[in-house]
Structures are given as structure tokens and as C-alpha cells.
Amino acid sequence: MRLVVATCQVDYAGRLTAHLPLATRVLMIKADGSVLVHSDGGSYKPLNWMSPPCTLREGTTEDGQIEWTVTNPKTDDTLRILLTEIFSDSSHVLGIDPGLQKDGVEKHLQELLAEHPATLSPGLTLVRREYPTAIGPVDLMCRDEAGASVAVEIKRRGDIDGVEQLTRYLELLNRDPLLSPVRGIFAAQEIKPQARVLATDRGIACALVDYDALRGLDDPSHRLF
Amino acid sequence: MRLVVATCQVDYAGRLTAHLPLATRVLMIKADGSVLVHSDGGSYKPLNWMSPPCTLREGTTEDGQIEWTVTNPKTDDTLRILLTEIFSDSSHVLGIDPGLQKDGVEKHLQELLAEHPATLSPGLTLVRREYPTAIGPVDLMCRDEAGASVAVEIKRRGDIDGVEQLTRYLELLNRDPLLSPVRGIFAAQEIKPQARVLATDRGIACALVDYDALRGLDDPSHRLF
């Protein structure tokens, strides 16, 4: 890992063309050759960058200024960095990172709802999780008290795409005379108004999921930490 | 901008809960208080981070180790960083960045196709760009040689979502007796096989767009640089 603080101008050419005027920034060069250009704001996304695999070539321009050329042989992207003044340049050995341990995303939501399907609709019982179809797995396949099939699509944030996805599943599932009629439940922690309208228009029920309440129902020994 | 190279352990609690075991990493603290935890690989995304607005509080644990607590008052997220060994700690004044100048994304593709609609289908002429509907603007509304309406959806990468979007537009537009029948063209630089199948199944034509060729047709004086 090399960290350079320098006044620089950056030009990128790849999927798009982009230009950064001369200013002081932080350049992060990782062990795999990738380069990140960070300013003193924004968020975690760099102003500009090069993804690995790529190689950095250091050179000088005709007027004696330092110029870095970073190229990615796979994508033919290039990043040209002109450095007019260097304030700091240091290298550090970091070693391989053990990586991030996560908990609590959609998969976990699906696990919790699989354990407590009745929170979606009274009397609902699980048939199976990740119920396979030709166009992808249905998150939860359930049965209601009357024995009718219910397909559940789970999202953290419910938007129109999720409704479209569930609609495609329902259309396919309802072609199967052994399952039909299959009704749908669109479950999410948050449902966008347009998604709710579309779902309702298509006869799909919406269920708001309370993640913390589900966690409370769940055995706390399952926690990672 | 403060750059710290240190052996650290990181715990995040917010939308999800995440943990980084003890290892040597780079900590980037921006002027707005945001914090990025980078390892020597991956890509431009940090292992862990805190988005602004947030505040960093430095403290010491009972056993005398340095502990940073970063909190975001808006979202109630917290990032706890335990630093066991610091290899480098430096601060730099960067100033405000002039920002990235972009060129060449979907908007530009739309402009080029608006100028040259006949490249999509022979004899096609533009009615208007960003044709408004109740569920959003249609990228290009055109007329063919016979005077029939043609709705064009433009994507850089054509996937199934784009076909769904165009389908919704067509469904809506075809309810208008003044416009109906409206046919659709799905235009993209690259069209995924599944998207092509879905489009064809729904009677939507697919058009592969050659961005460089369109640029050639276009007046070069429109370039930014």
C-alpha cells in the first residue's frame, strides 16, 4: 500500500471519459496495482480509480513533470495522473486482510421469515425456502390455512423491480395446475409507494417486516456476535 | 484529511452489524469527519466506512489501548475502531476539490440517438426526447415512415429491467387512442440474451447501438475536451 498526497490532474478514458482539474488529493496505490484518487469529501467512492488488474508506469513529461499512466489490459481503460507537487509519499506493508464478517442482510431476513411465516399472514406455513422455478428461486413458498399456495418475495427495500419479479414468478407458477391458484405476498422492511400501488393493482399483498421484532422472536443463540 | 496506518479491529453497527478482525489497514479520515477503512486489495470500496455527517471521538480502553468511536447522529450508525499499533499518522490540507467532469453516459447516448434516430430503424424521425407519461418519461418518442408511433428505451447495458420498463410505457401509451398502436424499440450498446428473449416475446425490437460510430456522425465541436 502506497499513499501519496499530491497536487494532480487526472484523466480517465474507458467506458466514459472523465477529467479532474488540478487540485491536491490523496492517491492510494494498493498492492494489486489498483489506484484510488480521493478528495477530502464525498463518501467512500473515490473521485476516480482503476480497478485491478492494472499496472502503474511512472514517467516524466517533456516539461519534466511526473506522470503516472495506469492501464488495465483487460478493459483497455487508462488513467493518466499528472503530479505537479508531491507533499507526501509513503509505503506500508499491510498483509492479507481477514475480511469483513457480516450479519443482517436479506438472507437473514429470509431465514427469520422462513421460521415465522405467520407474521406475514395469519396461518401461513412454510413449504420451502428458495423454491426453484425456471426463472429463478422464489424466496418463500408457503401454504395458507385453506391449503392454497402463497409465493413470498422478500426485499429489504421494496421497490417496483421486486413487484415485477414476483409478478413473473406468479405468472409462471400459476401455469402449473397442481399449484394454481398461487397468490403473492411482497414483504419488505420498507415499501415504496409506487411499488405498493403496482402490487395492489396486481392483487399482490404487501407486508411490512419488522426486522427487530423478528430478531426478538428468533433464538438469540444464532447471533454471530 | 488524516491518514493513519494501524493494526486495528473494527466493529460497525447500523443497517447491519459487521466485524473486522485485528489486522493492519489504512484509515482515511476526511475533513467532514467521515472514515474509510481500506485494506490492500479489493477495489475502491472500503472494508468498512462511515458516511458523513459523523464525528470521531478518540478515547482509551481500560487496558490503555486507543479506541475511536465514530457516530452518525442522523442514522444512529456507529463505528468502533480499536487501534493496537500505529505505524503512521499524518494530516494534510487538501482544500475543496473542483470535482469530476464526466462525458459519455446514457444521457449522451440519448442525445446522439435523438439526433440520428434513423440508425435505430430506417426512416425513423424524432417526435420528442423525454416524452412525458404518468409513470415517467419515455427516452425517445418517434414516428416511422408510415406515421406510426415508436417508443424507444435507451440503456447502456440492456437487461431484463429495461424491457420491463419499456413494456410498462408501451402498455400505458397504447391506452391512448390518439397514439395507438405504439411499437417499441429497445436500444442498448449491449443486450443481454435474456433481455432479448423477453423483448422479442413481447414484440419489442432490439437495436444494438454503436456509440463510437454515433460519435463519428455527431458534430465533434460538441465534445467537452
Place this chain on the structure above:
DNA sequence: CTGTAGATCTCGTTT
């Protein structure tokens, strides 16, 4: 290996 869906998405633009 390709393709698909999720993301502490981020980042615009528009309503």
C-alpha cells in the same frame, strides 16, 4: 465461467 440479484450501495436529477 456467465448471469443474476443485492448493496451500510453512491450519486445524480426530478418532483
Place this chain on the structure above:
DNA sequence: AAACGAGGTCTACAG
């Protein structure tokens, strides 16, 4: 301010 769409998306996972 909220919402919708795009991203040089990136990234993990399934087929």
C-alpha cells in the same frame, strides 16, 4: 425532502 434511475457500479452466489 423524497423518490426514481443509473452506475466506469462492485460483489457475492448460483447455474
